[in-house]
Amino acid sequence: MDNEIKYIGFYDVDEYIHQNRNTFLAATNKMNYIALALVKSGYKVDIISPSWSGNKKGFYEGRKEFIAQSIRLIVGSTFGAQNRILRYFRIFWSWLFLFMFICFNTKKDEKVLVYHSIMLMKPIMLAQKFKKFKIILEVEEIYQDVAKFIEKTNKDELKFIESANRYIFPTELLNQKLNTTNKPYTIITGTYQVEDDRKDKYNDHNIHIIYAGTFDPRKGGALAAAAAAEYLSENYHLHIIGFGSQVDKKNLLLKIEEISKKTKATVTYDGLLSGEEYIRFIQKCQIGLSTQSPEAAYNETSFPSKILSYMANGLRVVSIRIKAIETSEIGNSVYYYEEPKPEEIAKAIMAIDLKEPYDSRELIRKLDKKFREKIKELLEN
Numbered sequence: 001m002d003n004e005i006k007y008i009g010f011y012d013v014d015e016y017i018h019q020n021r022n023t024f025l026a027a028t029n030k031m032n033y034i035a036l037a038l039v040k041s042g043y044k045v046d047i048i049s050p051s052w053s054g055n056k057k058g059f060y061e062g063r064k065e066f067i068a069q070s071i072r073l074i075v076g077s078t079f080g081a082q083n084r085i086l087r088y089f090r091i092f093w094s095w096l097f098l099f100m101f102i103c104f105n106t107k108k109d110e111k112v113l114v115y116h117s118i119m120l121m122k123p124i125m126l127a128q129k130f131k132k133f134k135i136i137l138e139v140e141e142i143y144q145d146v147a148k149f150i151e152k153t154n155k156d157e158l159k160f161i162e163s164a165n166r167y168i169f170p171t172e173l174l175n176q177k178l179n180t181t182n183k184p185y186t187i188i189t190g191t192y193q194v195e196d197d198r199k200d201k202y203n204d205h206n207i208h209i210i211y212a213g214t215f216d217p218r219k220g221g222a223l224a225a226a227a228a229a230e231y232l233s234e235n236y237h238l239h240i241i242g243f244g245s246q247v248d249k250k251n252l253l254l255k256i257e258e259i260s261k262k263t264k265a266t267v268t269y270d271g272l273l274s275g276e277e278y279i280r281f282i283q284k285c286q287i288g289l290s291t292q293s294p295e296a297a298y299n300e301t302s303f304p305s306k307i308l309s310y311m312a313n314g315l316r317v318v319s320i321r322i323k324a325i326e327t328s329e330i331g332n333s334v335y336y337y338e339e340p341k342p343e344e345i346a347k348a349i350m351a352i353d354l355k356e357p358y359d360s361r362e363l364i365r366k367l368d369k370k371f372r373e374k375i376k377e378l379l380e381n
Helices: 014-019 025-040 084-105 118-131 151-163 172-178 221-231 246-260 275-283 305-312 342-350 360-380
Strands: 004-008 044-049 063-068 071-075 111-115 134-138 166-169 185-187 207-214 236-243 266-269 287-290 316-320 335-337
Touching (some): 004 025, 025 044, 025 063, 025 071, 025 111, 025 305, 044 084, 111 118, 134 151, 166 172, 166 360, 185 360, 207 221, 207 275, 207 305, 221 236, 221 246, 221 287, 287 305, 287 342, 305 316, 316 342, 335 342
Parallel strands (some): 004 111, 044 071, 111 134, 166 185, 207 236, 236 266, 287 316
16 A cells, blocks of 8 residues: 555564564664654554574564554564574575565565665665665665775675665765765654653752763763863763773773862763663753764764754753764754863863753754655655
């Protein structure tokens, strides 16, 4: 039917977490939001997931189930594998499921939404040769910008992106870089899901700042945030929450211990939070930090999802000035620092007047409405 859309990507639900299928939290959150936006626009969504298990043993059947109103999840069967040959065959098995599903369930010229992944290119490109369906490719980043692959994989990625008929990009800069033939596209920088005010604040009269995200030193965000605390005055409290390897976490805790001896401000590591616990925690804060390293290649084309998460919860945002953020639709609502120096970050934080009118939730609501209009236009025209 015309109001049905297939959405291909690595996806699963928490109920089956024991199957340990390869999924990625940021991708799952984005797919959830887009699927719900499509439903609000009058579509029924089938999420097609070829996710394979990372377990060493066990067999897990494929399944079909409704995970929300008008959203059905279809996953292929998979199995555990202990040696290299079986691990390769496990991937091939999932590719075969995806290829066969597309061939038996897709019509010529049907529009299919695909979440871009290096590991999905081969079965989708092969199926497209047979079925001639149209790909709406959701490109969150260019993978060769963030990881090293052999030259053939790099070429195949660009070829796959070029073969799409329409696009969803996180930034206008990525559209300019990849959409060289001006195919139809729309922009979605992240999830435009506003969270109601939980009305739960600290009562200590301090200004509470939060960094939420990865501790990976290659991205630099957590360590940069911690370092900035050295230059904050005593009425500031910096909270750091997030995730990383044991080594990354240990180095961060050592950094916090070092900075705490030098600063009048308070710096704390508050663990890894998710769901309602995460929402309530960040809503206690007034300012969110997006302090990634500006030198990374992906900064020119990808958008830090944490910015929208902060804004959806009513926080002001301090960020390094990079084009992907500055030229976005929320660019004028962000507080910038120019150089990745701790004192510059601190200066930007302390320059914020919290008494000035500010309503980031309303901005996110407007972006949500605009995206639903744009995605419907992309599918129907």
